[in-house]
Amino acid sequence: MDAIKIRTIEKKDNEFIASIIREVLVEMGVPKVGTAYEDESLDKMFETYNQPKSVYYVVEENGVILGGGGIAPLENTDENICELQKMYFLPSLRGKGIGKKVIQQCLDFAKASKYSKCYLETMPYMKAARALYEKVGFSNLEQPVGDTGHYSCQAWMIKEL
Template identity: 35%
Template sequence: MNNIYRDFTIRNWQERDRAAAASVIEQVLQEYGLPWEPTGADRDVLAVETAYLSAGGEFWVVERQGQIVGTAAYYPIARGEKAVEIRKMYLLPTARGMGLGKHLLEQLENAIAAKRFQEIWLETASVLKQAVLLYEKYGYRSATGVETKRCDRVYVKYL
C-alpha cells in the first residue's frame, strides 16, 4: 500500500512505526473514554509482524507531514467463510472531517477483495458515533458475537 489522499500518505507499517502507531490508537481510545489494553485487545498493534503480516493481513499507517496521524488494518479470521476482520482504524482529531475515514475504508475493502476474501467483520463501540455511521452507510450489517470487551457492536459485510 502506498496511497495519497489530499496531503496524507497511507503506507504499509514499518517496524519504526510501532510506538507512534500505538500512541495514535491509545490517544483516540482515551479521547472516547475507552481503555488502552496493551496486554489485551491492543497487543496486536505491538506485534504487527505476527498478528497481521505473517497471518496474511495488512497494517497501514497514515502520515501527514512526517507524523503518523492514523492507522488501519485487517487480518484473516476463522469467524466466517474466507473472512477478515478490519481492526485498528483510528484517526487523530486533526485528520478527521476530510473524508479520510471513508477513503481508508474503501482502500481496505479494495485490498480485501483483491485477496478474494468474502466476508469483512469488524467490532466497534457505540461511543465512536462517526465510525458507526460510516460502517452502516457502507453496507455493514449488525451481527452478533462481540469478542472485545470495550466493543458493544459487531458488523459484517459480504463481498
C-alpha cells in the first residue's frame, strides 16, 4: 500500500473506471441487465458526477486506478436521500480498509451536502460488501427506495445521516 490516494474523478479517468467496474461486475457474476453494467453513465463518470450534490472518488495506487465509489441524488424520491453508487474495487485493493475509507469520504460529502439519508443497492450474495455497509451503519430494507433502474439488485440498505 505504498502510494494509495483517494481523489475526485477527473475526465481522463473515465475509460479506466468504466473498465474496472465492468470487470468487477463480471467477476462477481452480476447480471449485465438491470445493473450498473448497462448504465449509460458508466462511460462518462466524470460528467455524471460533476453535478451539484454529487461526487465520485477514485482510488489509485502509484498512479494506477484500482476502484472507486460515489454519491449522487437518489432518483424518483421526494425525500432528501442520496445514493452510494458504483463502489467497486479490483481484488488487489480489497481487504485493506480502503473501501471503508471511500465510504466514509462519501458519507462525509453527503452530510456536508445536507442529505438526510444515504441509500444503496447491491446483490444479496455480495456478503463482504454487505458486511462492510452494515459496519458503517447501513441497515437492510425490505424493498427498494426511489428508482435506480437496477431491478436486478435485490438487496437494499439505508443509513440515517
